[in-house]
Amino acid sequence: MLRKLKILGAGILLVLGFVLAIGYPDGGVKSVVEYTPANKNDIPTLNKKGNAKNFLSKKEIINEPVEKITSKVNHTKSVVRKVVNSHTVKSANIKPKAQTQKVKVVTPKPVKKKIKLVAPPPPPEEEEEDEGC
Amino acid sequence: MIAPLLKNGLFGVDTSFFIALIIGIMFGYLLEKGGFGNARKIVSQFYFTDFSVLKVMFTSIIVAMLGILYLNWIGVLDISQIYITPTFVTAQLVGGAFLGLGFAIGGLCPGTSFVSAITGKIDGMVFLLGIFVGTMSFGDIFYEWLEPVYKGGSLGKITVPEFFGIDTGIVAFLIVVMAIGSFWLAEKTERDWDPYKKLRSYPKEKIGVD
Numbered sequence: 001m002l003r004k005l006k007i008l009g010a011g012i013l014l015v016l017g018f019v020l021a022i023g024y025p026d027g028g029v030k031s032v033v034e035y036t037p038a039n040k041n042d043i044p045t046l047n048k049k050g051n052a053k054n055f056l057s058k059k060e061i062i063n064e065p066v067e068k069i070t071s072k073v074n075h076t077k078s079v080v081r082k083v084v085n086s087h088t089v090k091s092a093n094i095k096p097k098a099q100t101q102k103v104k105v106v107t108p109k110p111v112k113k114k115i116k117l118v119a120p121p122p123p124p125e126e127e128e129e130d131e132g133c
Numbered sequence: 134m135i136a137p138l139l140k141n142g143l144f145g146v147d148t149s150f151f152i153a154l155i156i157g158i159m160f161g162y163l164l165e166k167g168g169f170g171n172a173r174k175i176v177s178q179f180y181f182t183d184f185s186v187l188k189v190m191f192t193s194i195i196v197a198m199l200g201i202l203y204l205n206w207i208g209v210l211d212i213s214q215i216y217i218t219p220t221f222v223t224a225q226l227v228g229g230a231f232l233g234l235g236f237a238i239g240g241l242c243p244g245t246s247f248v249s250a251i252t253g254k255i256d257g258m259v260f261l262l263g264i265f266v267g268t269m270s271f272g273d274i275f276y277e278w279l280e281p282v283y284k285g286g287s288l289g290k291i292t293v294p295e296f297f298g299i300d301t302g303i304v305a306f307l308i309v310v311m312a313i314g315s316f317w318l319a320e321k322t323e324r325d326w327d328p329y330k331k332l333r334s335y336p337k338e339k340i341g342v343d
Binding site for chain 1 (some may be wrong): 198305
């Protein structure tokens with residue numbers, strides 16, 4: 001009985017190892033890589049070979065079918081689907097920004113007092129003194 | 134990918150300490166239940182009479198390896214976030230040789246010495262004392278002197294597939310094959326290697342046993 005169990009265990013381990021040997025992607029399945037994109041139109045998404053050059057754009061992620069994205073990147077379909085869902089969910093859940101009421105700060109203009117320039121009354125005409133001849 | 138759980142923020146550092154404590158207790162309990170708190174059990178491996186240590190350690194290695202790779206493959210575990218110990222060839226060769234010597238002479242390794250000490254065995258306690266004295270003296274006295282040794286042969290954080298340039302899956306399969314081969318060899322040696330075999334097969338009347 002114990003001998004049979006040992007053989008069964010060894011067989012399971014061998015099968016598991018063999019499946020890895022033929023199917024496991026080289027270097028493993030990469031996660032969603034967070035990075036700050038140089039271009040604002042690109043969003044952090046699937047990394048193809050571990051460098052930042054091979055990122056898909058947001059447009060590609062949302063518009064292309066999962067199968068097509070999977071063929072481009074080094075990820076399984078389930079991982080790609082998760083990322084796509086996360087993007088679509090994110091885009092659906094975008095909360096509208098709280099509208100900030102634009103309060104016009106009205107700075108009171110300095111009231112210019114119209115100063116009436118009142119011309120000084122003309123000096124009283126001096127009565128010409130008749131000069132006596 | 135949700136794992137590693139701590140790095141992905143599923144729980145905090147405090148919780149991780151608690152989980153580590155629980156795992157540590159379970160690990161110690163299972164070591165003791167497996168008989169690894171007893172130096173005689175471990176030393177038996179070097180006399181080719183009991184390969185339990187090899188079988189348990191190799192089993193845990195391949196179970197962990199297959200678990201990590203499959204969890205990564207199905208998109209649960211992000212393998213790139215797992216900490217990899219840097220490789221220092223010289224340091225690890227020298228350190229490994231000393232560890233092996235201690236293992237063969239004293240019959241305990243760091244983990245099992247804790248288990249042995251906590252169950253009241255004096256040899257385990259002496260081992261623990263040695264660990265603390267060695268660690269402290271390394272830090273205080275030998276840290277600068279031994280720098281060429283412990284920094285020698287640095288390869289950085291490298292894995293076996295990266296070092297040999299082979300696919301991870303193929304390396305995993307080879308390790309599984311190696312483990313099963315070693316289990317078979319260990320069991321065969323345990324069966325066949327018997328230092329008292331000749332004595333047992335010797336006719337009883339010639340050795341004066343009734």
